[in-house]
Amino acid sequence: MAKVLPKGPARVLAVSNQKGGVGKTTTAINLGTALAAIGERVLIVDMDPQGNASTGLGVPRETRRITIYDVIVDGRSVHDAAVPTAVPGLDIIPADADMSGVEIELSQADRRSYRLRDALAGQGQNGSAGYDPHPYDYVLIDCPPSLNLLTLNAMAAADGVLVPLQCEFFALEGLTQLMKTIEMVRQSLNPSLEIQGLVLTMYDRRNALSGQVAADVRAHFGEKVYEAVIPRNVRVSEAPSFGKPVLIYDLKCTGSQAYLRLAKEVVGRERRRLAA
Ligand code: ADP
Numbered sequence: 664m665a666k667v668l669p670k671g672p673a674r675v676l677a678v679s680n681q682k683g684g685v686g687k688t689t690t691a692i693n694l695g696t697a698l699a700a701i702g703e704r705v706l707i708v709d710m711d712p713q714g715n716a717s718t719g720l721g722v723p724r725e726t727r728r729i730t731i732y733d734v735i736v737d738g739r740s741v742h743d744a745a746v747p748t749a750v751p752g753l754d755i756i757p758a759d760a761d762m763s764g765v766e767i768e769l770s771q772a773d774r775r776s777y778r779l780r781d782a783l784a785g786q787g788q789n790g791s792a793g794y795d796p797h798p799y800d801y802v803l804i805d806c807p808p809s810l811n812l813l814t815l816n817a818m819a820a821a822d823g824v825l826v827p828l829q830c831e832f833f834a835l836e837g838l839t840q841l842m843k844t845i846e847m848v849r850q851s852l853n854p855s856l857e858i859q860g861l862v863l864t865m866y867d868r869r870n871a872l873s874g875q876v877a878a879d880v881r882a883h884f885g886e887k888v889y890e891a892v893i894p895r896n897v898r899v900s901e902a903p904s905f906g907k908p909v910l911i912y913d914l915k916c917t918g919s920q921a922y923l924r925l926a927k928e929v930v931g932r933e934r935r936r937l938a939a
């Protein structure tokens with residue numbers, strides 16, 4: 664029987680890769696949903712000015728009153744900014760285009776790289792009696808496609824980085840830069856940052872190249888690569904236009920099932936880490 668873990672601070676995972684279109688947002692949304700489906704309490708932090716995670720989880724732009732911008736720049740609390748989604752157990756702090764000015768706004772700010780970390784440290788505070796200091800088990804940060812101050816805030820706040828890699832020819836391109844950035848963050852902002860894992864996305868079993876890329880990535884990164892592979896699946900790409908995670912849109916499809924397997928692996932790695 665699974666051991667019940669004591670409720671402590673959330674495990675914070677930054678979903679990051681400075682390449683665009685590799686499946687970061689899709690993974691944040693659907694891994695978040697899958698974690699919620701297996702009983703974890705999850706917060707998604709949308710750190711991308713494009714706000715795709717917010718849209719994909721059905722939070723329309725006109726309802727995004729308090730955004731991650733307000734948290735990072737103005738010090739609004741996580742409690743105030745988080746809104747529930749249609750998925751039980753899954754909240755999101757939305758983003759909008761405002762975010763594009765953060766870099767300039769924070770250029771002179773105190774602890775400019777720790778704004779998200781500081782906000783998450785007070786995540787349960789709402790001033791009322793009997794508040795829950797640890798309302799989430801997992802926080803997933805959907806990073807923008809660049810290695811800017813927002814991404815640094817994500818990595819400074821994170822326990823682990825989860826790297827989606829698209830199964831195509833240039834999958835490994837830019838990964839050296841990402842690894843250097845993680846190392847730099849470890850040496851300066853956040854010594855305990857780990858790579859939680861690498862997840863292969865948009866795998867096409869009819870395409871020999873997909874298989875080759877997957878084999879190369881496994882040869883290079885070994886056990887850091889999750890066994891769960893996310894297939895290229897049209898249901899996965901259709902779901903966001905309905906403002907739904909694919910697990911809600913079509914639970915039986917191969918994409919949904921793969922994200923459930925990924926969620927179990929993520930939790931398994933976390934349990935092993937806590938037990939160590
Ligand atoms: P990123 O956040 O890294 O830019 P996205 O998650 O937005 O990447 O994915 C890029 C595009 O690929 C989107 O149109 C998305 O719907 C599509 N996509 C992502 N994962 C899959 C998948 N497993 N199958 C099919 N399409 C996918």
Ligand code: MG
Pocket residue numbers: 687688689711715806
């Ligand atoms: Mg994205």
